[in-house]
Amino acid sequence: MVFNSYVFIFLMLPISVAGYYLINRISNMGGKWFLLACSLFFVGYVNVMYLAILMPSILINYLFGFLINGVFKDNNIRRKGVTVLGVVLNLVTLGVFKYSDFFIANVNQILKKDFTLCRLILPLGISFYTFQQISFLVDYYRDNTLSCTLLEYCLYISFYPQFVQGPIVLQSEFIPQLREEIRRHWDSRYASKGLYRFTLGLAKKVLIADTIAKAVDGGYDRLSEVTALGAVALILGYTLQIYFDFSAYSDMAIGLGYLFHIDLPENFNSPYKARTIDEFWDRWHITLTRFFTRYLYFPLGGSRKGRVRTYINILIVFILSGLWHGAEWSFVLWGAMHGVAMLISRLIRDISGSGKNSDDDSIKNRIAFVSIIQPCITFIFVNVAWVFFRADNTSQAIDVISKVFKGGWNGMTEYIHELFGKVVEIAWLLRLDVLNLNDKVPGIILIFVLIALMFICMLTHNSKELTDRWADRINMMTDTNEVGGRSLTLLVSSATMAVLLTWSIVSLGGVTSYIYWNF
Amino acid sequence: MRTDREANTKSIYDKWFIRTVVSAIVLVLLVMGLNILIDPYFHYHKPVTKYRLNEERYINDGIARNFDYDTIIIGNSLFQNFKTSQYDELNGTKSIKLPYSGAGVFELWNALGRAIGRNELKVDLISYDSKDGAKNVADYKSETGYKDIVKNVIICTDIEDVLRDYHWHRYNDYPTYLYDEDVLNDVKYLLNKDTLYRGTVNNIFRTVLGKESTSFDDYSSWVRVSGPEAACADISVIDPATDRCRRKLSDGDIEKIYYNIHTNMVPVIEANSDVKFKLLIPPASLAKWAEHYNKGEVDYYLDGMEYALSILTDYDNVTVYGFDNEFSITNDLNRYCDAIHYDADVSEWIFEEISAGRHEINKDNYKDYVDGLREYYLNYDFTVLNEYISD
Numbered sequence: 071m072v073f074n075s076y077v078f079i080f081l082m083l084p085i086s087v088a089g090y091y092l093i094n095r096i097s098n099m100g101g102k103w104f105l106l107a108c109s110l111f112f113v114g115y116v117n118v119m120y121l122a123i124l125m126p127s128i129l130i131n132y133l134f135g136f137l138i139n140g141v142f143k144d145n146n147i148r149r150k151g152v153t154v155l156g157v158v159l160n161l162v163t164l165g166v167f168k169y170s171d172f173f174i175a176n177v178n179q180i181l182k183k184d185f186t187l188c189r190l191i192l193p194l195g196i197s198f199y200t201f202q203q204i205s206f207l208v209d210y211y212r213d214n215t216l217s218c219t220l221l222e223y224c225l226y227i228s229f230y231p232q233f234v235q236g237p238i239v240l241q242s243e244f245i246p247q248l249r250e251e252i253r254r255h256w257d258s259r260y261a262s263k264g265l266y267r268f269t270l271g272l273a274k275k276v277l278i279a280d281t282i283a284k285a286v287d288g289g290y291d292r293l294s295e296v297t298a299l300g301a302v303a304l305i306l307g308y309t310l311q312i313y314f315d316f317s318a319y320s321d322m323a324i325g326l327g328y329l330f331h332i333d334l335p336e337n338f339n340s341p342y343k344a345r346t347i348d349e350f351w352d353r354w355h356i357t358l359t360r361f362f363t364r365y366l367y368f369p370l371g372g373s374r375k376g377r378v379r380t381y382i383n384i385l386i387v388f389i390l391s392g393l394w395h396g397a398e399w400s401f402v403l404w405g406a407m408h409g410v411a412m413l414i415s416r417l418i419r420d421i422s423g424s425g426k427n428s429d430d431d432s433i434k435n436r437i438a439f440v441s442i443i444q445p446c447i448t449f450i451f452v453n454v455a456w457v458f459f460r461a462d463n464t465s466q467a468i469d470v471i472s473k474v475f476k477g478g479w480n481g482m483t484e485y486i487h488e489l490f491g492k493v494v495e496i497a498w499l500l501r502l503d504v505l506n507l508n509d510k511v512p513g514i515i516l517i518f519v520l521i522a523l524m525f526i527c528m529l530t531h532n533s534k535e536l537t538d539r540w541a542d543r544i545n546m547m548t549d550t551n552e553v554g555g556r557s558l559t560l561l562v563s564s565a566t567m568a569v570l571l572t573w574s575i576v577s578l579g580g581v582t583s584y585i586y587w588n589f
Numbered sequence: 590m591r592t593d594r595e596a597n598t599k600s601i602y603d604k605w606f607i608r609t610v611v612s613a614i615v616l617v618l619l620v621m622g623l624n625i626l627i628d629p630y631f632h633y634h635k636p637v638t639k640y641r642l643n644e645e646r647y648i649n650d651g652i653a654r655n656f657d658y659d660t661i662i663i664g665n666s667l668f669q670n671f672k673t674s675q676y677d678e679l680n681g682t683k684s685i686k687l688p689y690s691g692a693g694v695f696e697l698w699n700a701l702g703r704a705i706g707r708n709e710l711k712v713d714l715i716s717y718d719s720k721d722g723a724k725n726v727a728d729y730k731s732e733t734g735y736k737d738i739v740k741n742v743i744i745c746t747d748i749e750d751v752l753r754d755y756h757w758h759r760y761n762d763y764p765t766y767l768y769d770e771d772v773l774n775d776v777k778y779l780l781n782k783d784t785l786y787r788g789t790v791n792n793i794f795r796t797v798l799g800k801e802s803t804s805f806d807d808y809s810s811w812v813r814v815s816g817p818e819a820a821c822a823d824i825s826v827i828d829p830a831t832d833r834c835r836r837k838l839s840d841g842d843i844e845k846i847y848y849n850i851h852t853n854m855v856p857v858i859e860a861n862s863d864v865k866f867k868l869l870i871p872p873a874s875l876a877k878w879a880e881h882y883n884k885g886e887v888d889y890y891l892d893g894m895e896y897a898l899s900i901l902t903d904y905d906n907v908t909v910y911g912f913d914n915e916f917s918i919t920n921d922l923n924r925y926c927d928a929i930h931y932d933a934d935v936s937e938w939i940f941e942e943i944s945a946g947r948h949e950i951n952k953d954n955y956k957d958y959v960d961g962l963r964e965y966y967l968n969y970d971f972t973v974l975n976e977y978i979s980d
Contacts, residue, residue, distance in 0.1 A: 076776045258602035265609060494786045544605065548598045556601075564605050568612030575613075576620055579781040 071115040072234070073268075073322045074275050074578055082112065086230075087329050091256045098254050102221055105229070105330065112230035113194055123193040124228065127163060131156060131203040132223045138210045139217055153211040157204050164200040167193055172397035195233045197394060201361050202227055206241050208365055218245045231326035235319045237337040238357040244332070253331040263541055264328030269567050270533045271321025272574040278523065279315035280577070281493050282307045285516055288489040290460070293469060299513070300483030301473035306520045308460045309453045313342065313527060316355070321533045336534055342452070342527040345445045347411040350452060358394075362387050377420065384416070385409040395459070400467060404458040411451055449528075482513020490516050621779040629788025631655045632767055632778060638796040642803035643787070646760075649687040650767050653704035659738065660684035663701055664745025665692045666809075667871045667929065670936040671743075673805040679944035682741060686805040691759040693750040698853040703768060705739050705861050739864050743943070746868040746901075746909070747929075752842070752893045755849040810933070813926035817977040820876040820925040825883050826978050827971045834967070835885025838892035846893055850900050858904050865906055867943060870894075870950075872912035872919050872935065877928040879971045891963050898955040909950040910943050914961050922977070 071078050086108040094101030114121040134156035142148040165173075171187045178185055206226070210216050218226070218241065226244045227233075247253055289296050289304040296304065320337035327334035337356050344350035351359050367387050373380040385406070392405015454471065461467035490496055490513070500508055500515060508515045531539065540563065547556045628634055630644075631651025642648060653661070660682040662671055673684040687704070689696055750757070766774040778784055795802070813819075858866055881887045901909055918924060924932050942948050950958050 076780065080776075258599055258606050262602045262606045262609075265606060494782050497786075544601055545598060547601055548594055560601065560605055560608070564608040565612060567609050568616060571609070571613045572616040572620065573782070575617060576780045576782040576785060579777040579783075 071112050073319070073326070074272060074574075076575075076578060077115075079575060079578075082108070083326070083329075087261075090330060094254045099221075101254065102225060102248065106221065106225050109225070109228040109230040109233065113228060113233060116194070117191065119191055120194045123167070123196070124199070127160075127199070127203065128224055128227050129220075130159070131206065131227075132220055134159075134207055135210050135218075135223070138207065139214050143214055149211055149214070153207050156207040160200050160204050160207075164196060166190065167196055169393075169397045195235075198236050198238055199227050199233065201238050201358075201365075205238070205361060205365060209241055216241065222248050229327075229330075229332070231323045231330070231332075232334055235316070235323070236355075236357055237320060237323065237335045238361050239334060243335055247332050255331070257331055259541075260328045260331050262544075263537055264325045266325070266540060266567060267328060267533060267537045268322050268325030269571045269574065270536060271318040271323075271325055273570050274314045274318035274321065274533070276574045276577040277495070279311050279318060281490075281495065282311040282314070282520070282523075284493060285486045285490040286311055286460075289483060289486045290462075290466075290470075292483075292485050293466065293473075295485055296470070296473050296477055296483045297481060298474055298477035298479045299481060299517070300486050301470055301477050303482065303486060303513070303516050303520060304470060305453050305457055305474070306524065307516075309342075309456050310520060310523045310527065312456060312459070313338075314523070317533070324534075338532065339534070340527065340532045342449060342524070343445075344448055345441075347408065347415045347448055347451065350448060351408070351412070358391070362391055366390065381413050381416065384412050388412060398463070400458050400461055400464050403464060404455055407451075407455045407458065411455075481511060482516060484512065487513030487516055490519075617780065620785060624779045624781075624784055624789050627789040627792050629784060629792050630767060630778065632775070636792075636802070638792045639800060639802045640792050641788075641795060642805070642808040645688050645690060645809060647764050647767060647784075649689065649700060650703065652685050652687060653700075654707050656685050658683050658685040660741040660743070661687060661701065661704055661739055662743045663687040663697055663704075664689070664743075664869070665697070665747065665750075666690045667747065667931075668745050668936075669809040669811060670931075670933040671940065672937065675806075675937060675940050676743070676944070679940065680741075684741075684743075684805070686808055688809040690809070693747075693753055693757045693759065694849055694853045695756055696758050697744060698857055701742060701744060702857045702860075705742075705857065705864065708739050739861070741865045741867065743867045743869060746870050748870060748890065748894045748897060751849060751897045752846060752890070753849065754845060755852045812933070813930070815923055815926045815932055817922040817974075818979075820874050820922040820928055821879070821974055821977040822927060822979075824876055824879050824928065824974070824978055827879060827883065827975050829970075829972050831882060832885050833882045834888035836889040838889050838896070842889070842893060843896055846897055847900070850897060854901070855904075858907055862906055865908065866904075868901060868907060868909045869939070869943065870909065870911040870913060871929070871939075872915055872931060873929050874922060874925040874931070875920050875969075875971075876922060876925065876974065878919075878966050878969070879974050880928055882966075882969075882971045887966050888963075891959055891966070894962075895956065895959040898950060898959065902950065902952045902955050909955075910939075910948045911950045911958055912939060912942070912948055914958060914965075915948070916965065 071082060073079075086105070089108070090101050090105050093104045110121055110125075113124060134152055137152045138149050138156075142152060167190050170190065174185050174187055177183060206223075222245050225248060226239070226241055229239075229244070232239055286304055286307040289300055289307075317338040324334045324336070335357055339353040339356065341350055341354035344353050367383055370383045370386060371379055372383065375383075388405045388409030389402060390405070392402045392408070395401045395405070457470050458464065458467040461470060487508075491500060491508075496515065496519070499519070503509075503515065543559070544563075547559065625633060627638055628636075628651070629640065630648045631640075631654060633655075635655045642652075660676070660680075662668065662673060662676065662684050663686075664671075666688070668686070669688045669690070671686060673686050676682060676684055687700060689700060692700075764777070766777045794800075878887070881890050898909060901907055913919065918931070918935060918938070924935050926932070
């Protein structure tokens with residue numbers, strides 16, 4: 071089940087939230103069991119096999135945790151052995167389901183063999199819950215005072231708001247919240263923030279990401295027709311699409327967490343505002359970066375074993391991060407590109423940091439570089455790297471990039487702007503085009519929209535900031551005596567969100583244009 | 590003091606939350622209500638406003654459900670320029686047009702089966718409502734003189750589609766929620782901004798501004814640049830050394846044709862023995878035959894056509910009409926905007942011909958029909974088209 075579906079919004083969400091608090095009134099244990107049942111229903115809704123893989127995995131990991139901090143609590147060697155075994159088992163499970171065909175395909179290619187692909191189903195959320203379970207085992211090993219019940223652990227792994235696409239939550243963030251008495255009760259402050267954040271996320275997903283996706287997918291489907299302007303639109307479009315899509319999911323997850331009175335960690339912080347690639351990774355998929363830092367980079371030695379070893383560690387982390395994103399060489403290449411960019415960034419920093427004779431001019435020049443050029447280079451690099459992430463294979467990615475230089479600047483690819491123009495909101499925008507700009511330069515509307523969205527990403531507040539600012543305004547109203555102004559502000563605010571929510575809901579479906587190009 | 594402040598804050602949030610949720614529910618119900626009332630795809634009832642016929646795969650099922658008619662004209666883009674008014678005038682019928690761009694046998698006959706089935710259902714419901722109690726369909730038909738029941742079907746029978754796999758269809762994402770009777774999945778129709786904006790709001794404006802509804806004549810009709818260059822645009826240069834009969838009709842191909850016809854067409858034909866099915870083989874241009882030539886498939890195509898005709902001419906309620914042998918049309922590339930799409934004048938001529946009972950193919954003459962084509966295209970010098978073909 072996905073958040074942006076009728077069945078989730080009209081059935082799953084209201085029933086699970088209302089049921090949770092109602093049952094919590096009678097029994098806290100009952101509330102937790104109900105929430106677990108909802109989460110498992112969410113997971114198994116599309117394919118019950120997902121549960122058949124998830125449940126044994128949860129039980130086995132809980133057993134490992136029990137061994138680490140229970141049976142072998144005072145035997146450090148055994149604790150370490152069990153932890154390593156548990157981590158390996160999780161990685162093997164992930165490897166079997168996600169990478170076995172990738173492995174076989176590569177073996178076939180290298181050895182010129184014809185081994186049959188396994189074609190196993192890819193269990194929903196396996197990449198995320200595998201990492202969450204690894205973090206659980208390692209944290210248990212690192213802190214022998216940690217403990218939780220099986221029910222708490224099941225909820226920690228399967229809590230449906232974060233199950234499919236994260237954030238990757240640590241047990242120390244989640245399990246203590248389950249135990250807080252105050253969080254068992256409905257709190258309209260949290261619920262309102264949740265609804266606000268969820269609505270923003272849903273709107274970002276269905277109104278922005280899915281709209282851009284129409285143009286991007288259309289372009290990739292008919293790459294041979296793509297012009298230079300079309301290629302620029304594809305590259306920038308996907309950069310924006312993936313941000314609005316993935317961060318929207320995190321917004322919805324965090325909003326849903328609030329509705330259950332649970333704080334989930336932030337996953338995005340305006341990543342395209344980043345000035346350097348390091349900063350980009352501090353802002354993009356924050357909980358994944360945190361996972362790799364804590365559970366891979368530090369154990370490898372981090373930056374404590376010299377400069378060369380640090381660079382190697384960085385490369386390992388990013389290549390594995392690429393592989394985690396998908397079982398294709400293009401993902402590995404994407405990860406490696408980011409790894410190399412991180413190395414270059416580190417190198418520049420190390421070299422410039424060691425210079426002792428900087429005069430005023432060089433400082434000024436450096437400031438100019440840092441404040442203007444560096445963010446541009448970072449953004450362009452991120453754009454180019456996303457092409458490798460999106461493309462079906464490396465040669466397609468190179469094809470897209472080369473079209474920027476060889477595609478011919480004779481306007482936007484017709485197919486792309488036709489698809490884009492069919493979106494209702496874009497049709498409205500085109501009605502406002504009194505200067506007929508879109509007729510003079512076909513498809514220019516797409517470029518305008520993409521540039522506007524780019525500036526929104528770079529210059530405006532993100533969803534978290536918007537939600538916090540809104541909550542601050544409401545909180546301040548408490549101290550205001552001006553009832554009329556307060557009511558109006560509340561009215562406008564709730565009307566805006568109701569319209570945005572409804573608009574997003576009616577945008578879940580759509581009319582597919584069956585474009586048969588001969589006819 | 591702090592508790593009061595907290596309670597006050599909570600009360601503000603309470604209000605905000607309730608207002609937002611209630612407003613959203615009201616808005617959602619409003620959108621649903623408006624879409625049910627106007628029903629731009631005629632899923633629930635006949636049109637109550639002026640309407641626009643568009644989005645074929647969304648609207649055709651509703652037309653078949655709720656319009657009054659006795660004749661269905663159904664086909665792919667080759668049928669889009671047909672005028673129901675002309676056919677009705679020539680034949681005294683009341684027809685609807687159901688165009689499905691790019692559709693093959695599977696999709697067309699499925700849609701047709703649904704349409705005819707719904708009319709039977711309509712009869713059932715009416716008969717159950719009558720004072721005499723439940724009557725069977727045959728009684729009702731004889732009493733009412735078949736009013737509002739499908740009597741004729743004119744359906745596109747593109748031989749190229751008949752030669753395809755029985756399940757061949759061009760798209761994967763059909764609005765099946767409009768095709769079934771499941772009320773729950775109608776949410777995809779009722780909470781749909783495209784339906785709302787391009788359907789409901791458009792129909793309201795059309796009515797308020799006094800604009801007319803789209804006629805079936807205009808529905809999906811088109812005018813495109815025609816001519817030899819356009820007709821030959823997708824064809825490779827003709828090589829005189831090409832073996833035009835490289836590919837032969839294999840046993841597998843025969844099985845495929847048999848299965849296609851018997852899975853998609855025959856069940857509908859046999860289940861509706863009182864319906865007259867007019868299967869119309871549209872006139873493919875010389876450019877299309879040049880395409881068969883280039884692929885070495887002239888023999889394969891003609892043998893496939895002959896086999897398909899041998900089956901289709903077996904049924905009493907089926908009449909096949911073929912226009913491929915009207916060389917004055919097929920050789921006149923000024924009438925084609927690509928290898929297969931002919932202009933509106935040809936569409937008009939086709940209706941004149943079938944209404945007059947000409948170009949009929951039956952059990953007695955189908956071999957002659959194919960042999961005539963074979964004689965012509967096995968000897969035709971397609972290189973004459975090279976002057977229109979760009980490298």
